[in-house]
Structure formats: structure tokens, C-alpha cells
Amino acid sequence: MQTRPTHPPAYRTIRFCDACLALKMGAIPREVREAVVVIGDRYGFQVAPGEMFRMSKEQMVVRALAA
Numbered sequence: 109m110q111t112r113p114t115h116p117p118a119y120r121t122i123r124f125c126d127a128c129l130a131l132k133m134g135a136i137p138r139e140v141r142e143a144v145v146v147i148g149d150r151y152g153f154q155v156a157p158g159e160m161f162r163m164s165k166e167q168m169v170v171r172a173l174a175a
Contacts, residue, residue, distance in 0.1 A: 123169035125160045144170055 124132065130140040147153050147170070158169040 121171075123158050123160050123171045125163070125167050125169055128160065128162065129170060144168075 126140045126144050127137045129135075129144075130137040133140065144155055147155065152173050153170055154173050155168060155170050157166060158171075159166060160169050
């Protein structure tokens with residue numbers, strides 16, 4: 109019998125700033141910033157100060173809360 113992992117899925121631990129999220133999506137950074145404002149804490153995403161996935165600096169980041 110398989111057991112479920114006790115750690116959260118990877119998508120819940122990866123955080124992106126709006127500029128890097130735009131680069132990853134192939135979008136314009138300004139459009140991503142506007143979308144992040146609209147998303148806020150709705151739609152299964154969290155927008156909060158934190159450390160980004162690839163950079164070691166504190167800034168506003170977005171992360172998924174659910175699949």
C-alpha cells in the first residue's frame with residue numbers, strides 16, 4: 109500500500125514575483141501586475157510579502173494554494 113507524502117506539493121512552495129511570473133508565462137509584466145492585483149487572495153492564489161523562488165530578496169510574491 110502506498111502512503112501519501114507528508115510534505116506539501118511543490119506548487120505550494122514555489123513563489124514568483126510578478127516580473128518573473130510574466131517571463132515564465134510569456135506575458136507583459138504590467139499585465140501580470142494588474143492581474144495579481146485582481147487575483148488578490150481569491151481564486152486559489154496567495155499574494156503576500158515573501159522570498160521569491162529564484163531570488164533571495166523579500167518582495168510581493170504569488171503562490172498557488174490549490175491545484
